[in-house]
Amino acid sequence: MTTVWAGLATGAIYSLVAIGYNVVLLASGTFNFAHAQLLMAGTFLAYTGAVTLGLPVLPTLLLGAAGVAVVALLEERIAIRPLLGRSDAHGALITTVGAATILDGLAAVIWGREPLTVPSVLPDEPLTLLGGTVRPVDLALIALTLLTGVGLHLWSRHSLLGLASLASAEDREAAAARGINVRLLGTGAFVLAGAIAGVFGLLVGARTYAVFDLGHSLALFGFVAIAIGGSGSQLGGLIGGFATGLVYAFAARYIGAEFPQIVVFGVFLLILFLRPRGLFGAALERRV
Amino acid sequence: MALLAHRFRLPIALLLLGLLLAAPAAGLIDAYWARTVMLIAILSLLVSGLNVVLGYAGELALGQVALYAVGAYVAGYIGVGLGATDVFLALGAAVLAAVAVGLVTGIPGLRLGGWSLAMVTFFLVILVPNLIDVFEPFTGGTLGLATAVPTLFGAELTGDGLYLLIVAVAAIWFALVRNLLLSRHGDVFLVLRQSPILASVLGVSVYRLKLLVYVIGAIPAALAGALFAMLDGFVAPETFTFALALSVLAASVIGGSTSVYGAIAGALVMQLGQQTLTRFQDWQLVIYGGFLLLAGIVFNRGLAGLWHDGLAAARRRGLLPKAPAAAAVAEGEAELGTLDGAVLRTEELEKSFGGNKALQGVSIEARPGEVTALIGPNGSGKTTLLNLISGFYRPSGGRLMLGETEIGGRPAYRIARLGVTRTFQTPLIPKDMTTRAFVATGRYATHKVGIATALLRLPAFRRGYRADDAEALRLLRLLGIEETADRPVDSLALGTRRLVEVARALASRPRVFLFDEVGSGLDESDLRVLEHAVGMIREAGGTVILVEHNFPLVLKLADRIHVLSQGRLIASGTPAEIQADRRVLAEYTGATDPADLEPAEPRKGGR
The missing domain is CATH 3.40.50.300 (P-loop containing nucleotide triphosphate hydrolases)
Structure with missing residues (x-):
């Protein structure tokens, strides 16, 4: 059971990345490769807030949320906005990888290349729960991730703003014709995704350390979560992330320390091969 | 004059290549520069593979570095472990292994398009250290693998010999990839990049063609890996990092992804930049990322694009002779003939x-x-x-x-x-x-010229190409827009x-x-x-x-x-x-x- 808790806690981080991908994807139709780097930035800001500045928890969270939201806003302005309205869809493949690389590089320049320990805000004694042990901070991470994912799912299905965002991801021009401000919506999605990543910086950092290349593995496992859950499905991404975390934890526990990534890669290839739209994704038809 | 310049393009290129090949033996460049040339040749092979995939099929493949590792370790292992040190064996084995890895990752990775292939190949790069560990008996693990001295027909290949081999392999690859991309196949790859829907209307299976292009792109990466193993005599996991993957991507966009020789220009800039600007090491990632942003947003045709624009401008101003007009073809009345209509x-x-x-x-x-x-x-x-x-x-x-x-x-x-x-x-x-080339792609599925035929520029290729061009021109004339034939269709x-x-x-x-x-x-x-x-x-x-x-x-x-x-x-x-x-x-x-x-x-x- 301890392995299950470990898997769920790691999986929560992957779910968070998947949630961030989906927030932007659903509102603007762009896949933001750099989202994992936003989460990485969140862990560093949490370190700066909690350790360097010695702030209490709430201001640290606010610092993270505001800081990463600003980074996300800048990314949207520089790397995404200039590409809107171009005929070929490949631009964002390059520019978001570029943005991610710049964020990696800046983090390395500002905070160095060594991992930094982000302090845990909750007591460190492990709890015994359902026959396994789990740190309170990990439990909080799991619970808050679930809450965020389910909340975003309900919001996107039932609120006017959420529906507007679904509509504009489906067809920008038609949505704009209905009076939806698709640009503002796209920018808003980046800011929201950034703020969420920033708020979670403290909890994620407590589990992973703050390190400049954290984004690489998070981007991959977040994408595996999307592949399992089907792109554009918040619930799917949530479940996909937890599933990926569990596969990872069990592979590490029962096969060997070198293998979890290889096993996840195998699962990833299988899913792409057998269910390319994800386990929860519906088949879409192409339009001319 | 113009025709002369055109006709002697090939001899001039061969002469320059010969000069480059002879340079170290003739004492024109010292060992440092010889090594630099070899590193540029190796990097340009990596970049060229990416260009084929990214610039022509429109798929982002980040895994060139993983295939590079595959080539290096396969060539290294068969030399040390199996005693097969012949360079042809090493290069052949590396290519086979790359094709296998390409198929295993490409078949699932290309099912969906979009980011799937990018992520599968990115994953592959991140897995390289893991896999080297798991296969430690073959790879030497974190300690690395010292390779055997390569041989050619039993003779040991070192120094200038190795230089000749590396530059020659790169030159042959670029000749082949040029023949592929400047053919109807390259045109159809471009269609595929722009619009998979249009490609399928041309009778092209988008999935199979993308897989083919991706596997072709894997080949030079493995060749580069094998050559690198021979050059350094040692293979270790630190070489195959994600930062290298990013520098390959940056070199590709700097040179211009949709071009044949842009890969060489990009590799040159990247290699010289890395050798001379060592004090910017800390900012390396930021610089690569900046290149990618710039290339994605403003100058997405790279150095190759600038070169073509410059040539075109020089021709307009009469500083350079005009490119010879394509030979007129298919005289006579333009008629449609009969079509075999179906209910x-x-x-x-x-x-x-x-x-x-x-x-x-x-x-x-x-x-x-x-x-x-x-x-x-x-x-x-x-x-x-x-x-x-x-x-x-x-x-x-x-x-x-x-x-x-x-x-x-x-x-x-x-x-x-x-x-x-x-x-x-x-x-x-x-x-x-051009309009003519685009119209000719309509014949891709029905009047097929094989890839091998195009690669080797066999007579059948020339016949097929001429027939395609003639037919395209005839149809344009039929519709009264013959004058657009040599203009860019967009x-x-x-x-x-x-x-x-x-x-x-x-x-x-x-x-x-x-x-x-x-x-x-x-x-x-x-x-x-x-x-x-x-x-x-x-x-x-x-x-x-x-x-x-x-x-x-x-x-x-x-x-x-x-x-x-x-x-x-x-x-x-x-x-x-x-x-x-x-x-x-x-x-x-x-x-x-x-x-x-x-x-x-x-x-x-x-x-």
Whole structure:
């Protein structure tokens, strides 16, 4: 059971990345490769807030949320906005990888290349729960991730703003014709995704350390979560992330320390091969 | 003069290559520069592989570094572990291994398109240290693997010999990839990058072609790996980092991804930059990222693009002789000849999207030598019907027959190969291609010239290429737009683009033509040319299905008209009959009072 808790806690981080991908994807139709780097930035800001500045928890969270939201806003302005309205869809493949690389590089320049320990805000004694042990901070991470994912799912299905965002991801021009401000919506999605990543910086950092290349593995496992859950499905991404975390934890526990990534890669290839739209994704038809 | 420069291009290139090959032996460059040249050659192989995938097929493959590792370790291991030190064996084994890895990752990674391949290949790079660990008995793990001295026909290859080998392998690769990309295959790769939908209308299986391109792109990476292992005599995991993957990507966009030799320019800039600007090491990632952003947003054609623009400008100002005009071909009267039209029939065809029934029980028949028009208000299902016929949608019910063959539900490229072609509401026009080359891609599936034939520039290639060009030019002349042949096709105006699409469609000698809103946005003179073209196809015996809003145009062109409304066929008949039909009038004028309307029976299929 301890392995299950470990898997769920790691999986929560992957779910968070998947949630961030989906927030932007659903509102603007762009896949933001750099989202994992936003989460990485969140862990560093949490370190700066909690350790360097010695702030209490709430201001640290606010610092993270505001800081990463600003980074996300800048990314949207520089790397995404200039590409809107171009005929070929490949631009964002390059520019978001570029943005991610710049964020990696800046983090390395500002905070160095060594991992930094982000302090845990909750007591460190492990709890015994359902026959396994789990740190309170990990439990909080799991619970808050679930809450965020389910909340975003309900919001996107039932609120006017959420529906507007679904509509504009489906067809920008038609949505704009209905009076939806698709640009503002796209920018808003980046800011929201950034703020969420920033708020979670403290909890994620407590589990992973703050390190400049954290984004690489998070981007991959977040994408595996999307592949399992089907792109554009918040619930799917949530479940996909937890599933990926569990596969990872069990592979590490029962096969060997070198293998979890290889096993996840195998699962990833299988899913792409057998269910390319994800386990929860519906088949879409192409339009001319 | 111009012709001379053109004719002696190959000898000049060979001379320069010979000079480069002889440079260290002749004492022109010292060991440091010889090593630099070798590193640039190796990096340019890596970049070239990425260019083929990214610049031509439009897929981002980040895994060049992983394939580089595969090449290095395979070549290293068979030398040390199996005693096979011959360079040809090493290079061959590396290529085989790369093809295997390419297939294993490409088959799942290309199923969806978009980011899947990028992520699968990115994952592969991140896995490299893991895999080196797991296969420690073969790879030496974190300690690395010292390789054996390479041999050629039993003689040890070191120093200048190795230099010759590395530069020669790179030169041969670039010659081959040039032959591939500057052929009809390269043109079709460009179509694939721009629009997979258009590629499938050309009869190309998008998935298979992307897989092929991806696997081709894996080959130079493995060659580079094997050469690197020979050069350094040692292979260790630290070489194969994600930072290297990013520098390959940056070199590709700096040089220009959609070019053959841009890879060399990009590799040169990147390698020299890394050697000279060592104090910027800390900022390396930021600089790579900046290149990617810049290239993605402002100058996405790279150094190769600047070079071509510069050449073109110099020619305009008369500083350079003009490029020789392509030889005129195919004199004589432009005629369409006869087309082998086929009957296209739908029987009770249905299509629903979720609960929305877009088409219900539609039965029509389009015959050779006739123009069959589909009309109806927006949302009545006309384009849905076209998409069903061309295979972009699967029917939910009913049958779709081409002659005696059931085609409903077959993939678009198979239907295209059976002789169904179409145009689009918004013409699909690729970039970086002349009009003539684009029209010639229409013949890709029907008049195939094999890849090996193109790679080696065999006589069959030249024959096929000449025939394609002649046919394209003939069709352009037929449509009265011969003068656009050597212009970039994406520089043309809308009306001309539609005519180019017609020419592209005709190039495959199809049996059934689908025209989707071919008249919209055209002025009077363009419309007349188009009417004439449709008339010619009908005379030649082709089957034409026309979707059109312009009612007068339809009345003029069509032999039979089918009227759709809300997914149902409400009337069918000759233009005169349709004109007299009050229900059709009601649909078009918006008269809704049922008292105005006679209970007209739809004259389904009646003739």
